[in-house]
Amino acid sequence: MRYEGIVYRPPSEANSLIIQVTIGCAHNKCSFCSMYKNKKFRIRSIDEIYEDLEDARKKYKFVERIFLADGDALVLPINNLRKILKKIQTLFPECKRIGTYGTPKDVLRKSTEELIELKNLGIEILYMGLESGSDIILKEINKGVTASRIIEAGQKVKSSGIKLSVTLISGIGGKDKYIEHAKESGKVISSINPDYIGLLTLMVEKNTPIYEEVNSRKFKLLGAEEIMLETKELIKNLSVTNCIFRSNHPSNYVNINGKLPEDKENMIKLIDDIIDSKCGYREEKFRML
Numbered sequence: 001m002r003y004e005g006i007v008y009r010p011p012s013e014a015n016s017l018i019i020q021v022t023i024g025c026a027h028n029k030c031s032f033c034s035m036y037k038n039k040k041f042r043i044r045s046i047d048e049i050y051e052d053l054e055d056a057r058k059k060y061k062f063v064e065r066i067f068l069a070d071g072d073a074l075v076l077p078i079n080n081l082r083k084i085l086k087k088i089q090t091l092f093p094e095c096k097r098i099g100t101y102g103t104p105k106d107v108l109r110k111s112t113e114e115l116i117e118l119k120n121l122g123i124e125i126l127y128m129g130l131e132s133g134s135d136i137i138l139k140e141i142n143k144g145v146t147a148s149r150i151i152e153a154g155q156k157v158k159s160s161g162i163k164l165s166v167t168l169i170s171g172i173g174g175k176d177k178y179i180e181h182a183k184e185s186g187k188v189i190s191s192i193n194p195d196y197i198g199l200l201t202l203m204v205e206k207n208t209p210i211y212e213e214v215n216s217r218k219f220k221l222l223g224a225e226e227i228m229l230e231t232k233e234l235i236k237n238l239s240v241t242n243c244i245f246r247s248n249h250p251s252n253y254v255n256i257n258g259k260l261p262e263d264k265e266n267m268i269k270l271i272d273d274i275i276d277s278k279c280g281y282r283e284e285k286f287r288m289l
């Protein structure tokens, strides 16, 4: 198998076989994201992908999960996805779950019937980066999509039967908009009712536009306590069912995990306890992406 550049995957795909079906991200313009800045986007050829899959089959006796990378693998035309998924079914009959990243735009370019077909061919979970539910913030970070389109995309994934995991970035609104970020994100997520919510916390990297904004003091970073207040406001504004909430990413100051709505009050209480005691925060030097 050939991996090109650094390969990223969600924390829950730590034990998955990762197959790069694209290199980089087709959008590659979000102001905070440095993941694919050094990669020129391209769709890998079917032959290259087949070779990687065959190579992996020789190396690994048992593959339970496969993750399709890079940034927005769902951007692939349906024909390519169909061929890749069928090849996986043939080579890895033991594989129980295939996951992929998909941007809202990628989802909206697929019909519901196509998403259902992908589900039937093995795509069990789709990871969609929302980053924020606020239109103002989405514009500022150059996400290239509005809150209403995110809702449309999220609902479409849910209606296809594919499990949906959405990712939000704590602190992405800065000091000026952290309540706006929490409230609007709560509204968007509630309208989608995803299966999983994953929380990351903004970390500013040098080769990103947001780094310049922080340096010029246009963007004011939140401290750990403000991040907690934002998370509390977000959780208060979530009205979801049967949803797993995880903030177990190494960028986060605190791990807060639970099932919603059952654990809502406990999660809020945990946040209050942390704010009151000023204890339990991950040290800055241990935070990472």
Ligand code: SF4
Pocket (backbone or CB within 6 Å): 025, 026, 027, 028, 029, 030, 033, 034, 035, 036, 071, 072, 103, 129
């Ligand atoms: S956040 Fe996602 S969509 Fe935005 S540039 Fe990074 S990989 Fe691409």
